[in-house]
Amino acid sequence: MLLALTVQPVRTGEGKYNRHTGEYEYSKKVPPISALGIFFFFIAVGFIAYLPSWALGTYSGKFWSTQAHLFGMEGVADLELLECRLFGICDGRLKWAANASTQSRHQLKTEDEHLENECEAKTPSTDELPRVQDQNLILGTDRLFTLVDTYSMTAMVFCAVHPPSVALVCGHEGGMRRTLLCSYNYKTQTFHRETVVRMPTKVLDRMDRVNKFRFSMTSLSPPKEQFQSDKGGV
Known part of the structure; x- marks a missing residue:
């Protein structure tokens, strides 16, 4: 026995039913919550990319427990x-x-x-x-x-x-x-x-x-x- 499975994409958000096509039409507008998440995502990516350079500039060229000579x-x-x-x-x-x-x-x-x-x-x-005047010194x-x-x-x-x-x-x-x-x-x-x-x-x-x-x-x-x-x- 063969089973055929069809995967339909799940869409979230408000949809409008179209009587002519018999399907729901979803708006392409990005929700505010998703836009805020994308904004913080790019901030996190930029911070992670800058972190190695910051650590190298902060800790490079410094000595810890230096021996005094x-x-x-x-x-x-x-x-x-x-x-x-x-x-x-x-x-x-x-x-x-x-x-x-x-x-x-x-x-x-x-x-x-x-x-x-x-x-x-x-x-x-x-x-x-300057040299002293007394040559004996x-x-x-x-x-x-x-x-x-x-x-x-x-x-x-x-x-x-x-x-x-x-x-x-x-x-x-x-x-x-x-x-x-x-x-x-x-x-x-x-x-x-x-x-x-x-x-x-x-x-x-x-x-x-x-x-x-x-x-x-x-x-x-x-x-x-x-x-x-x-x-x-x-």
């Missing part, structure tokens, strides 16, 4: 190349510090209204600092160094006679921490001040406290041969 090198480094060497990719996350040292330069940031009075960092200066020629802080994701350029190896936070100024960059003399077990810079206050979260240490306000004295060479002696 200080990397130093002689000379003025290229930030893009340096970031590529440190993290494997350059995403513009490493910035110059706005007011960390005497070589730092900044300007007012006017891109957004709520940041109108804030400063943004510029490329540091490479000009030499000159312990050597100042050199430029670059210091990178992976916790605050900033880099600074400073002048010093010797490359410092230790950062000692010993005060605060203008909402930032005053930090002494020191070199170490293993013979006398003394930290010698090379220069003073400023770091963000949050660096204290990743620093250890020390009970005592031997400290000298003067720079580490260079060897006698180097001192005579800097002065033009034999």
Whole structure:
């Protein structure tokens, strides 16, 4: 036995009976409820399509539970190349510090209204600092160094006679921490001040406290041969 099934489309809404054809004629006008549903459907589709781009822009380029390290090198480094060497990719996350040292330069940031009075960092200066009049106080020629802080994701350029190896936070100024960059003399077990810079206050979260240490306000004295060479002696 064969069964033949005919599927008729089901139409909803108000219909008008046509006596000539014997069928109901339905209006093609979309009900208000259906139009409202279509409107919200397109809004949801647009939001879902925009969601990956929003998540990528919000969470990309940020670090969570960053390890705090200080990397130093002689000379003025290229930030893009340096970031590529440190993290494997350059995403513009490493910035110059706005007011960390005497070589730092900044300007007012006017891109957004709520940041109108804030400063943004510029490329540091490479000009030499004024030299003291007393030649006996000159312990050597100042050199430029670059210091990178992976916790605050900033880099600074400073002048010093010797490359410092230790950062000692010993005060605060203008909402930032005053930090002494020191070199170490293993013979006398003394930290010698090379220069003073400023770091963000949050660096204290990743620093250890020390009970005592031997400290000298003067720079580490260079060897006698180097001192005579800097002065033009034999």
